[in-house]
Amino acid sequence: MNVMQQATTSPIEIRTPKMPAMEGRAVSVFYGQKQALYDVSLAIERNQVTSLIGPSGCGKSTFLRCLNRMNDTIDICRVTGEIRLDDEDIYNRDIDVVELRARVGMVFQKPNPFPKSIYENVAYGPRIHGLTRSKIELDEIVTSSLRRAGLFDEVKDRLNEPGTGLSGGQQQRLCIARAIATRPEVLLMDEPCSALDPIATAVIEELIDELRENFTIVIVTHSMQQAARVSQKTAFFHLGKLIEEGHTSDLFTNPKNKQTQDYITGRIG
Amino acid sequence: MALADTNSVITDRAASAGLRRRRYAADLRLRIYGIAAITVAIGMLAVLLGTLIVGGAQAFVQTHIRVTFPVSAEWVKADDPAAGNWRNVVRDGLAQVFPDLSAAEQREVVKVLTNNAQFFVRDAVLANPSVIGSTITLDIPAADPYDQLNKGVITRDTAEENRRLNDQEIQWFDTLVERGLVSKPFNWGLIFNSNSRFPELAGLKGAIVGSFYALLVCFLVSFPIGIGAAVYLEEFAPKNRWTALIEVNINNLAAVPSIIFGLLGLALLIQTFGLPRSAPIVGGLVLALMTLPTIIIVTRNALKSVPPSIREAAFGMGASKHQMIMHHVLPLALPGILTGTIIGLAHALGETAPLLLIGMNAFITSEPGGVMDAATALPTQIYIWADSPERGFVARTSAGILVLLAFLIIMNGVAIFLRQRLERRW
Incomplete structure (x- = not known):
C-alpha cells in the first residue's frame, strides 16, 4: 500500500504496470442516513481481473458503481473518500462524468442492449464521445469491438437487426462490445453472468480472460467458482466492509480472516 | 383411538x-x-x-327534384348573368312541369324546391354561360317538408289540418314522382355544405373545419408543453414538497369541470386579451388547457414504463442526461405518448361545454378560413341542430352525432394501431 502511494506521487512512474489502474482510498457510501460502505481502500491492478465477492447487500456492487460514478444517478447517495484513476480523484469537481464513463465502461447484471440495431448499439458510445471522424472509422471500431467480444462471426450478417433479438449470452457479449467500443481503460462488470446459462457463462468467462490483455477488469460475482476461475485478485466484502483482499489463489486456499473462511466454505452468506 | x-x-x-x-x-x-x-x-x-x-x-339521403329551367334572355342578360332575375327562372322551370296553374298556385308550387333553388340555378349557369337562351336541367334539393314526405316522416293519413303539407301540395309532389323527376341520392351536402337555416341544405363542413382548426391549435399548444412539463417532472425535478404540490394540482386540473375552462377562456382570452369571439383559436386554447393534464399524465406514465436498465445502459456509456432522454427514453416512450395524446384530442373533439361559453355555437353559414374566423365545432353544431324546430334537423342531429362518432372511432383506431405497431416489449 505504502509503495503504491509513493508510486502515484512520482510522475515518472505513472502508467508503469506497477501502478494500480484505479485505487479507492477510505471510500464510504451513504444512502440517506444509512451507511452502505465503510472506509474501503482497494487498489485495482492494471491488466488484471479483480473480483469482488461477498454475500448480498455487502456493498460490493456499491463499490463497483462508485468506480464510474453510477451512484450519481441516485439522489440520496453520498460518497466520501477518494477514488483515483491515473492519479486523478474521479470525485473531483473538474472531472467530467461523461468522459469518466468513457474511460471506465460498465456491463450490467441483466443484458441491456438498446432496442436498436446491433451496429447502432456498438456505435453509440464512439458516436456520443466523438471518437470517430468518418463512417469508415466507425465501421472499423464496431467490427473490432464485436470481434474482441467474440460476437462478430455470429452477427456479421445481421448487423442491422435489433440487438434485443439475440440470445441472452449474445446480448451480454453485445453489451461488452458496446462497453469496449469507447476504448475504456477499466471495465466494470456487475454480475455479468447471473442471468445466463452455464454455457453462455463459460463463453463470457473465457472472453473476460482474453480482455484482460487490453483492459483492467473489475467483476462483481456471487459465484466463488467464477471468481476463482477468472480473477487474479479477489476482495471479500461483508456488511459494507472490505474484510480481506489478496491474490485469488491465496485468498481461496489460505484465507487470513475467519469471516472469509466462513464465507468461502459456505458457512455464511 | x-x-x-x-x-x-x-x-x-x-x-x-x-x-x-x-x-x-x-x-x-x-x-x-x-x-x-x-x-x-x-x-x-x-x-x-x-x-x-x-x-x-x-x-344521409336527400330528396332531389329534376327540373329543366328555360334560361330566357329576358330574365338573364348575357353581359351580366349574375344580376339576372333567377327567381323568375325557377318559376318558369316549374311552370313547364305544371303548365295549367294560376299565378297564386305558381307561387306556391315553387316551394317544392328549396328556398335557395335560384342560387343553384344561378351558379350552374354562371359556370356554363352558353346555356343562356336555351335550357338547363338540374337536380335541386327538395324543400324540407317535401323531403320529409318522401322519407315517410310526414304521413298522408294525418288529418290535413294537422299536416305540414295540404292535399294539393302532396298531389303536386305525387305528380313529380309519377313523372320520374324525384330522386333520393346520397346526401353529400351533409358533409360538404356549411350550416343553413334550411335543413335540406344544412351540412357539417363548417363544423368539421372549425373542429379541425380548434384541435390543431389544441395539439400545437398542449403537445410540446405537455411533454416538456412531463419530462421535467419525471426526469429532472427534485422530489420535494413543491413538485408534489405541482403533481397534485396537475391531477386535479384533469378533474376540473370543462365549463370552468370555458369561463376562463371567456374572461381571460376574449375579455382581457381581446381574442375574437367564436374563433377556433380561443376554442383550441381552452381545449389545450383541458388536454394538457391528460398529456402530462400519459407522458409521465410512458416515461416511467421505460425500463431502468435502458437508462443505466445509457449512463454507463457516458451519455449525458439530455442524451439519455433524447436518444433513448423519449423515443421509447413516444408510442405511449402519441396514443395518449390522440385519446386526449379525441376527448377534446367531443367537448361541448367550454365551446358554448366562448361562442362557438353561433349560426355561421360558411366554413372558417383560419383560426381567427368565427366557426362552430362538431359537438356545438349538433347542439344547435338539436335545438332547431324544423323536422329535418331531427335526423340531421343524429347524423351529426354519427359523423362525430366516426371521427372519434377513427382517432381511437389510429391510437390503437400506433400502440400495436410501435410499442416495444421487453
Missing part, C-alpha cells in the same frame, strides 16, 4: 369437499356477474347506436 382418528380424517375430507364446492360456486357466481355486466354495457351501446342509426339514416 385409531378409529376416532380415521373418522376425523373422513369428516375433514367431507368438510373440505364442501368447502371446495362453495369455492367453485363463488367462482361461477363471479363469472356470471361479470358476463351480466358486460352484456348490459354492450346492450346499452347497441341501443344508443341503433337509435342513432335509425334516426340518422334518413339524413
Whole structure:
C-alpha cells in the first residue's frame, strides 16, 4: 500500500504496470442516513481481473458503481473518500462524468442492449464521445469491438437487426462490445453472468480472460467458482466492509480472516 | 383411538369437499356477474347506436327534384348573368312541369324546391354561360317538408289540418314522382355544405373545419408543453414538497369541470386579451388547457414504463442526461405518448361545454378560413341542430352525432394501431 502511494506521487512512474489502474482510498457510501460502505481502500491492478465477492447487500456492487460514478444517478447517495484513476480523484469537481464513463465502461447484471440495431448499439458510445471522424472509422471500431467480444462471426450478417433479438449470452457479449467500443481503460462488470446459462457463462468467462490483455477488469460475482476461475485478485466484502483482499489463489486456499473462511466454505452468506 | 382418528380424517375430507364446492360456486357466481355486466354495457351501446342509426339514416339521403329551367334572355342578360332575375327562372322551370296553374298556385308550387333553388340555378349557369337562351336541367334539393314526405316522416293519413303539407301540395309532389323527376341520392351536402337555416341544405363542413382548426391549435399548444412539463417532472425535478404540490394540482386540473375552462377562456382570452369571439383559436386554447393534464399524465406514465436498465445502459456509456432522454427514453416512450395524446384530442373533439361559453355555437353559414374566423365545432353544431324546430334537423342531429362518432372511432383506431405497431416489449 505504502509503495503504491509513493508510486502515484512520482510522475515518472505513472502508467508503469506497477501502478494500480484505479485505487479507492477510505471510500464510504451513504444512502440517506444509512451507511452502505465503510472506509474501503482497494487498489485495482492494471491488466488484471479483480473480483469482488461477498454475500448480498455487502456493498460490493456499491463499490463497483462508485468506480464510474453510477451512484450519481441516485439522489440520496453520498460518497466520501477518494477514488483515483491515473492519479486523478474521479470525485473531483473538474472531472467530467461523461468522459469518466468513457474511460471506465460498465456491463450490467441483466443484458441491456438498446432496442436498436446491433451496429447502432456498438456505435453509440464512439458516436456520443466523438471518437470517430468518418463512417469508415466507425465501421472499423464496431467490427473490432464485436470481434474482441467474440460476437462478430455470429452477427456479421445481421448487423442491422435489433440487438434485443439475440440470445441472452449474445446480448451480454453485445453489451461488452458496446462497453469496449469507447476504448475504456477499466471495465466494470456487475454480475455479468447471473442471468445466463452455464454455457453462455463459460463463453463470457473465457472472453473476460482474453480482455484482460487490453483492459483492467473489475467483476462483481456471487459465484466463488467464477471468481476463482477468472480473477487474479479477489476482495471479500461483508456488511459494507472490505474484510480481506489478496491474490485469488491465496485468498481461496489460505484465507487470513475467519469471516472469509466462513464465507468461502459456505458457512455464511 | 385409531378409529376416532380415521373418522376425523373422513369428516375433514367431507368438510373440505364442501368447502371446495362453495369455492367453485363463488367462482361461477363471479363469472356470471361479470358476463351480466358486460352484456348490459354492450346492450346499452347497441341501443344508443341503433337509435342513432335509425334516426340518422334518413339524413344521409336527400330528396332531389329534376327540373329543366328555360334560361330566357329576358330574365338573364348575357353581359351580366349574375344580376339576372333567377327567381323568375325557377318559376318558369316549374311552370313547364305544371303548365295549367294560376299565378297564386305558381307561387306556391315553387316551394317544392328549396328556398335557395335560384342560387343553384344561378351558379350552374354562371359556370356554363352558353346555356343562356336555351335550357338547363338540374337536380335541386327538395324543400324540407317535401323531403320529409318522401322519407315517410310526414304521413298522408294525418288529418290535413294537422299536416305540414295540404292535399294539393302532396298531389303536386305525387305528380313529380309519377313523372320520374324525384330522386333520393346520397346526401353529400351533409358533409360538404356549411350550416343553413334550411335543413335540406344544412351540412357539417363548417363544423368539421372549425373542429379541425380548434384541435390543431389544441395539439400545437398542449403537445410540446405537455411533454416538456412531463419530462421535467419525471426526469429532472427534485422530489420535494413543491413538485408534489405541482403533481397534485396537475391531477386535479384533469378533474376540473370543462365549463370552468370555458369561463376562463371567456374572461381571460376574449375579455382581457381581446381574442375574437367564436374563433377556433380561443376554442383550441381552452381545449389545450383541458388536454394538457391528460398529456402530462400519459407522458409521465410512458416515461416511467421505460425500463431502468435502458437508462443505466445509457449512463454507463457516458451519455449525458439530455442524451439519455433524447436518444433513448423519449423515443421509447413516444408510442405511449402519441396514443395518449390522440385519446386526449379525441376527448377534446367531443367537448361541448367550454365551446358554448366562448361562442362557438353561433349560426355561421360558411366554413372558417383560419383560426381567427368565427366557426362552430362538431359537438356545438349538433347542439344547435338539436335545438332547431324544423323536422329535418331531427335526423340531421343524429347524423351529426354519427359523423362525430366516426371521427372519434377513427382517432381511437389510429391510437390503437400506433400502440400495436410501435410499442416495444421487453
